[in-house]
Amino acid sequence: MTTAPIITTSALTKRFGRATALDGLDLHVDEGEVHGFLGPNGAGKSTTIRVLLGLIKPSSGTASVFGLDPWADPETIHRDVAYVPGDVSLWPGLTGGEAIDLLASLRGGAEAALRAELIEQFEFDPRKKARTYSKGNRQKVALIAAFARPARLYILDEPSSGLDPVMESVFRQQVQRVRAAGATVLLSSHVLSEVEQLCDRVTIIREGRVVESGSLAELRHLSRTSFRVSGMADAAAVRALPGVHDLVAVGDSVEFEADADAIPAVLAAVAGGGAHAVTAAPASLESLFLRHYSETR
Amino acid sequence: MNGLGVILLSQLKRDRWVLTFWLGGIGLLGISVATAITTQFADDAERTAIIQIAAANPAFLFLRGLPDGVSLGAVAFFQGFAFTAVLAGLMSTFLVVRHTRADEEAGRAELLGATPIARSTMLAATLVLGTLANVALVGLLSLAYIGGGLDGGGSVVAAFAVGAVGLVFVGVAALVAQLMPSGRSANGVASALVIGAYLLRGIGDALGTPSDDLLSATPSPISWLSPIGWGQATRPYTEPTLLPLLLSLAVFIVLAGASVAVRSRRDLGSSLVPERSGRASARFGGRSVLGLAWRLQRATVLGWVAGVVVLGAIAGGLGPVVAEAVAENDTLAALIGSLVPGSTADTAEVFIAALLGIGGVLAAAAGVQAMLRLRAEEVEGRAELLLATPVSRARWLGATALVATASVLIVTVALGVATGGVLARSSGDGADVLRYAGAALAHAPAALVFVAIAALAFALVPRVTIALGWGLLVIGLFLGQFGELLQLPGWLQAVSPFFHSSAVPVVEFDVVAAIILLAMTVVGLAVALIALRRRDLTS
Known part of the structure; x- marks a missing residue:
């Protein structure tokens, strides 16, 4: 091109x-x-x-x-x-x-x-x-x-x-x-x-x-990845990490989003926390746009 | 009934400024006519003179109406009624079409039609709104006439006479809106009917019989075909009666009822006169900016041409009649002779020259309309579409100015040819056609100045283009046509370009004045071309 x-x-x-x-x-x-x-x-x-x-x-x-x-x-x-x-x-x-x-x-x-x-x-x-x-x-x-x-x-x-x-x-x-x-x-x-x-x-x-x-x-790449982690004893270790956003507890699971450069630390914390199920999804274009469109000023 | 109230309120709210403008404007006209008569013609002898000239002159009868005595009120009513009634009619037709066919076309009616109201409720609300507007007009005009110093009882009757014309046209427009396919065509037909009512009354009045003392006249039966004729028959300041207005009321009720009946039976968006389908591809002429400018102006020019041909036929047909009437009456001949500078002028020519002058104003209006369309194109977003192609703004404005100029020339020449053509039939002199075409053209330079003014307004102060374009034309018309009557100072009258038009054939064609007017036009257009290049396109 x-x-x-x-x-x-x-x-x-x-x-x-x-x-x-x-x-x-x-x-x-x-x-x-x-x-x-x-x-x-x-x-x-x-x-x-x-x-x-x-x-x-x-x-x-x-x-x-x-x-x-x-x-x-x-x-x-x-x-x-x-x-x-x-x-x-x-x-x-x-x-x-x-x-x-x-x-x-x-x-x-x-x-x-x-x-x-x-x-x-x-x-x-x-x-x-x-x-x-x-x-x-x-x-x-x-x-x-x-x-x-x-x-x-x-x-x-x-x-x-x-x-x-x-x-x-x-x-x-x-x-x-x-x-x-x-x-x-x-x-x-x-x-x-x-x-x-x-x-x-x-x-x-x-x-x-x-x-x-x-x-x-x-x-x-610039956008966040969504995580859903089940069975982790202590969510606080993840919550405290820089680059982790919007963490909510749902039953025995936690859901949160992580910046691209925070992912190695997140994975380490999840592995050490005794999780038995993990889903990670790349940011959809939609969430990317929604973030930019609705960001509070 | 609750739905009716809600819709009425929303229509009223939408119209509050437009209606204020219309009512205020007509009220202002009422008070200025009344004041002009009470201050300028306070003397009985002066009023008697002016009425005698008018009564003997079918052209005056055609344009103004029937004289009915020499009291202040009677003279004011004679001067102002027909024109005021036309305005009331136009106010009513535009109001009705705005809320009926135009709304239906724009899809707003669909939104409301989906709510639990009867199919005809919107129309009923509009009929009520139109009635209220005319009731308000009656109140305002009563105050205006009385405030201007006219007799109280007569003023109220005169105001009712105007309001009744407005009411009839509420009904007319309501029915027309049911039959025509678009807001534009409905407005066209309804306002043509208003003008038709004026012309019918004019013909009837012109064919009327003046009394022996020339202080009043009885109309021919033709005047009774026109709602404006009914209003005139109330004779407010002489033998006031509201009886003829019962006819107006009856016609309104019948038309309103018919429109409601049609509306309750037809589909939303359907009409008796269908929208025709057109060409699948453009002709050669439809592929350029100039072609587009002409296409957009074509119907307008045709309308103006039709109008001035009627005017010209009247001027040419009545001119000799006027001359004859005056020749039979020595005092009148002396009076008219004293009005005209240079005693050589023949009465028919004075009369025709005056009508050709009005033609100049109409030609200016046609040209201004073409220029002002640019602003509508800009506001409604079509200019953006056009100017995103390799068309320059200069070419866009230039093409429109060319079409506006052509409109002015076509309208003036059409008037001259119609006048001369009819005259030639009675005089047998074919050269009359050319002579009066030339005489009418003498008014083109002044008319073109208004084209340039409209272009300047568009380029320099786009937001007030429409107001300035029409406003300045009205001021020019007012100064040119009424400056003498109101005895305004000469310098003020001279502000109007129309003041500098030569009233050929009564006076010689003033070449210098014409060249100055044309030079002003050219400079104005050039400045507009440059200024338009420098401003943002707004929307």
């Missing part, structure tokens, strides 16, 4: 009046990767994306896409970008097909065969007026317009939030197709299975700052 940065931001800050939406955000997306962009609602994902598209101007810090400044040169960047917003709003009087053609044409025109195939796969009726479409159907318009013409970078802001499971899988196939063709994808999402299946690397942000970034394997 090549490592030319497609997106870089450094110390990116955006303030709206007194509110700080982005607070020194550093994001790196390499060429050819599908990059998961995660964070609770209001963390600053959409604001970051708007800065990357040159729709809003950073208060301080820098952003670059394809090595260009999006605020100074948005049109050049947009030639190679396909964008799907989180909440798609369409022109009520245009049909879905007309909206697809308009958006794709402004980027240079849809590939007719690809457009037809996407409309079929997404089971989309392009003849209806946009005002009659549901959220999922409006999203399909933006998705079809985005995928109907090859781009170098796809910026997708919670693109599957209105889709049913079948359509979600169509969406995943499309992401995999463009990745195979060498494109880069920045995918903001809350759907963990989607992230797990599609993303090479993820960045988790909270309150406008990056709290975690790396490959999924790396993130798992």
